[in-house]
Amino acid sequence: MVYKSLFAAAVMILVLASAGCTEMPTGNDPGWSGSLSPEETAGEDDDPGYLTPATPYPTATSAMAGPTLSRPAEVPPTPDPYVTLYDRTTEFGPAHPRDAYSFNLTAPPLIIEFDVEPKMVTREKHTTSDYGSKKDIVVKQEYPSEDAWFTVTVRERESGKIVAEDGFGKGFGTATDKRIYLGKYGDYLIELSGNEVKVHVEMRAGGV
Template sequence: MKWRGYLLIIVVFLAIAILCTGCITPPKETGPTSGNNGGQQGTVAATPTPTQQIIDTRYLTQATPYPTGSGPTPRTTYGNLPNATDEQPTVYKVIYLDTIDFTYSVSAYSTTITDPPLIIEICLSPKMVTRNIWYESRYTTREDVYTTQTYISPASYFEIRVRDKATGDIVEKDGFGKTYSVETKKVMNIRSAGEYLIEFSGNDIVATVQMRVPARDDPTVTPAMTLSCPTLAK
């Protein structure tokens, strides 16, 4: 009968269409790795330019960080702004300059500021992670499709807290990652005289920290330049 012939033609056509149709398997991806393996790229550690360490013990002494916890709410500090009629700009000197590679580490320094402001500048280089994702073809006549993604390590963070040394109150705080922005340059201005505890903590990140104070008592000092931060590689 004719309908059987038509049915046979339809079945043959469908079989040929299935054989000719190519498909791509679901994507596979490699998780973050710590090194190269079979051409795959792994974790890229931050490699900032080394800096000369400066710790002026006349102004800073190493201290014990404040006990962990939520801590008091940051309080606002006030200080006299420079007189707009001053003819000469303030000359600053560096009292601290160091590059620190953080791995779940904490450090702290105490300082007494008699001639504010204290300017704290920080350049941050978080660890970057690279992963490869490929879509594998089931047919040898078609090449696999590869894509690469580079992003900041999810474990990367940094925090600086400036506390009133006597009370433990947080005067200023800032950071990178977690609840903070991912801007790689941070600047703090402490405009009130007093005794402070300055704490640094972080992980998977390299921080270059510079602290400056006015050098009005030393007219021969070499003026300290603003800390210049490199652009975060993408």
């Protein structure tokens, strides 16, 4: 009986030992789901209670606005800082060759601008055509008259000394619009003279 009891006890020990040797699959086992028990995850995900759960702020959805057109601000024109002394168009020729004006410039500068329209003459030029049968042709061309000229002369009124001068033709060139700038105080005589021209003259000064 003693031997039977010992044998039964030995069998029971072997059964219990084989049951306790079963191992859980490791993380390398494809069959493992990777889930951890609540006891294992409690240390990582515990909420310490500082934050209060809330509803996320709603996101507004709206169509993209098109470009807005705006008119640029209107800038008022800058006032002319000069005083207009003379603004006139005059024809100069044998019947009216010259004008003269005196002016005491106490607030420089004195600015004289002029635009000359000379008398035009038509000339005929005989030449040979470069096309077809090379016939002789007459070409008409317009030129300023050789007798057209205009001069602005500014002098010291007492001495007659020329302090500024410019014009059209007679050695002053063929530019039809020019400007004279005089920045010195003085009592001046301004002479306008010409022939076979129509001229627009504008004179301005810093003050009167």
